[in-house]
Amino acid sequence: MQQSTTPAAADADAPMAAAAAAAAASQQPSSSGSAALHAAAPPSASGNGMQPPITATAAATAAAVMPVPPSGQNDSTTATATSKGSSLSLTANTAPAAAAAPPSTAASLAASSSAAEAADYEAEHVHAVYESIAPHFSATRYKPWPVIADFLTSLAPGSVGFDVGCGNGKYLGVNPGVHMLGSDRSASLVSFARDHGGAERSQDVAVADGLALPFPEGRADFAICVAVIHHMSTRERRREAVRALLDCVRRPSAGGDGEDGGQILVYVWALEQSNSRRGWDESTEQDLLVPWVMKQKKEKKEKKPKTKKTKAGAAGGDGEEEVVVEAGNDAGGSNDPPPPADTTYQRYYHLFRKGELEEDVEAVGGKVVRNGYDKDNWWVVASRCSS
Amino acid sequence: MKILSLNFLTCAVKACKSTSGSYPLHPKDAELVEDDLEINSDLLLNVMTRIDWTALSTTATELGFPSLPAQAPTKEELEGDEKMLKDLHHLLMETQMMEGKLVCGNCGHEYAVREGIANFLLPAHLV
Secondary structure: OOHHHOHHHHOOOOOHHHHHHHHHHHHOOOOOOOOOEEEEOOOOOOOOOOOOOOEEEEOEHHHHHOOOOOOOOHHHHHHHHHHHOOOOOEOOOOOHHHHOOOOOOHHHOOOHHHHHHHHHHHHHHHHHHHHHHHHHHHHOOOOOOHHHHHHHHOOOOOOEEEEEOOOOOOOOOOOOOOEEEEEEOOHHHHHHHHOOOOOOOOOEEEEOEOOEOOOOOOOEOEEEEEOOHHHOOOHHHHHHHHHHHHHHEOOOOOOOOOOOOOEEEEEEEEOOOOOOOOOOOOOOOOEEEEEEEEEEOOOOOOOOOOOOOOOOOOOOOOOOOOOEEEEOOOOOOOOOOOOOOOEEEEEEEEOEOOOHHHHHHHHOOEEEEEEEEEOOEEEEEEEEOOO | OEHHHHOOOOOOOHHHHOOHHHOOOEEEEEEEEEOOOOOOHHHHHHHHHHOOHHHHHHHHHHOOOOOOOOOOOOHHHHHOOHHHHHHHHHHHHHEEEEEEEEEOOOOOOEEEEEOOEEEOOOOHHHO
């Protein structure tokens, strides 16, 4: 773990506003105040699978009111940004490219011809990013969300289930009375997940794609999938991912009350988060590239906390944050080459509007058991139908 | 990866899943390690009904363990048989496959296991 030099990153409530400011600083050094958040169209959403993803920039108003960190003073500026807790709001920038990337509709459902391109798009804007940011991502994610922890601790002893997209494995050991097998598309994150409980209590994990899971049909008591399906770039693929989860769990017995089957718990990022620092709402483009900024640690800086923790519950949860993390000089070795400049990685997200997740669950034969909104995320617990 | 987990893994190729040959996966060149873990009786007693006993028997034999009883012990039998509980704990929870391959009996694809982690990402021609 590389926590020693990343106190800001270790804070799950790491400031989004700071990330925006830093993103602005790294991409707009002239302090124009126009942070480069990209609204990108996934292949199918462009309406033409042969087109490369379209990128549109949207002005981030927060960047205009936030102090943009002068180079060399990133640390103090980061702290300032945190304490202000400003929210980032994407203005409705009507760049032509944005207009060409309407929210997903039936018309944008992937034709089979573009399925490979959607996969390629996710390989670049999801898989490669997580491989690159895995240590820093993992260091910022350690606290289970209560709804998910409650779901897991309520399972009967001896239950067996899967955590699809387990990331660094923070849910694998929540309930020691059940057996969980984690999977993730990122081999780097899977390595973290294996060791999440310490070397003495290794977790069972595998590298697997959410659309080609190595789990037998109808055997599991449960499957959770947290902050994963919003990385799928077409609605067809999102629904296939839900279907793959449902396929893993037991069907309810025929003629029963339908409650004795296995259950899945799915969390996705919400479009409606006007109370979050990001300030997104129903008018926001649903398909976005969200920056992950890895700032380079300045050698001469002291290693001390640079941010204050925000109030519990104030953050959007640690699954989905734009975070400024500091890399470098913690790997030991004085022969390291000079650190590269700050690096911004763009992760693709589909923001779910209210009701959309439930539609996707029902479209693939799932039955919603309960659902809700939790800190900028929509979640649903669902089961299979009995026949 | 614990032997218990092998009971819940199959081939990632869609066309294989409905075939009987794809489950269980067959260990090949397996390197096992033995952990020393405290028995979690609550988990073990209740996990028995979830286990595919025939598949577990196959896996155990292929890994060189003594043959399992033909029938899975019931929870009650297990509660009264400390030795069997201990043996199952050893097989399911304490034994880990660290290196080797898991082979699909249907398509023949070999999934590598390294440092206890199996990799189920498929080559393009199998997706």
